[in-house]
Structure formats: C-alpha cells, structure tokens
Amino acid sequence: xxxxxxxxxxxxxxxxxxxxxxxxxxxxxxxxxxxxxxxxxxxxxxxxxxxxxxxxxxxxxxxxxxxxxxxxxxxxxxxxxxxxxxxxxxxxxxxxxxxxxxxxxxxxxxxxxxxxxxxxxxxxxxx
Numbered sequence: 114x115x116x117x118x119x120x121x122x123x124x125x126x127x128x129x130x131x132x133x134x135x136x137x138x139x140x141x142x143x144x145x146x147x148x149x150x151x152x153x154x155x156x157x158x159x160x161x162x163x164x165x166x167x168x169x170x171x172x173x174x175x176x177x178x179x180x181x182x183x184x185x186x187x188x189x190x191x192x193x194x195x196x197x198x199x200x201x202x203x204x205x206x207x208x209x210x211x212x213x214x215x216x217x218x219x220x221x222x223x224x225x226x227x228x229x230x231x232x233x234x235x236x237x238x239x240x
Contacts, residue, residue, distance in 0.1 A: 114224060116191045116234075125183040129237030131176040133191060136230030138168045140221040141206035147197040148174050150189070150234060156204060169225060178237075191234050195222050 133148040142159040155174045162170045183189055196204060202211045206218030226232045 114193045116193075118189045120186050120188055121183055123185050125189075125236075126181075127183065127236045128180045130178050131237070132235045133174040133176065133193070133233075134235060135172045135174070135193065135232045136169050136225040137172055137232075138170065138223040138225070139195075141218040143204060143206050143208045143218075144220055144222065145196050145201065145204045146172055146174060147194045147201070148176060149192040150176055150179070158208070169230060193224060195220065 131150055133150070135146060135148075137146065137157075139157065142157070144157045146155050146157065155172055157170065157172060162172065164170050204211070205214040205216060206220050207214055207216040209216060224232055
C-alpha cells in the first residue's frame with residue numbers, strides 16, 4: 114500500500130524522529146509491518162499489543178530519524194508492506210521459530226484509515 118501526498122505548496126523541512134502509526138487487523142496473529150519513508154519493521158506477536166473488540170491493533174513504527182527538505186511541488190510517499198524479505202527474516206505467520214519454521218500461513222491484512230483509526234505518519238517539522 115502506498116500513500117502519496119498532493120504536490121507540496123511550500124518547502125517542508127523534516128528534522129528528527131519519524132513514525133508511522135497504523136491501525137491494522139491481520140488474519141494470522143504473527144505478522145510484520147514494514148514502512149518506508151526511510152524504513153523500519155515491527156514484528157507483531159500474540160499478546161504484544163492490545164486488540165479492540167473488532168480485532169484492530171495500533172502499531173507504532175519508529176523510522177530512522179531524518180533531516181530532509183521536501184521541496185515545493187514534490188510529493189511525499191509512505192510505502193507500507195507486511196514483509197521485507199530478505200532484508201528481514203520472513204515471518205511465516207505460524208509462530209514457529211523463524212530459523213526453522215516450515216508452515217506458511219496465508220495472511221489477510223487490513224490497514225484502517227478513518228476518523229476512529231487515523232493511520233498516518235508523524236513528522237518532526239522544522240520551521
């Protein structure tokens with residue numbers, strides 16, 4: 114999934130921490146979420162985060178701090194995926210140890226983006 118801004122009306126200086134905050138639901142309880150403005154990965158395991166009655170989990174992904182000026186007219190893009198093999202060990206979704214896992218689970222992933230689940234990116238802006 115990719116989120117892309119409209120062309121920026123003015124330069125945007127981003128200095129410091131960057132975080133993607135996602136509200137997600139996954140069919141297997143063991144799953145990964147990978148984001149890239151820079152990049153980061155969060156591994157989700159049963160019991161590692163609270164789950165709402167509807168099965169939604171809030172996942173905060175700290176990306177590398179940055180110092181970048183997005184120029185006027187450019188667009189910012191956030192890429193989200195649920196794996197980044199071979200950079201990170203594959204997550205089979207089975208809960209088995211990653212080095213010896215043999216069962217692969219099919220995963221249905223949902224990322225919510227509505228007023229009650231405002232998935233997005235948090236930037237440290239510099240004026």
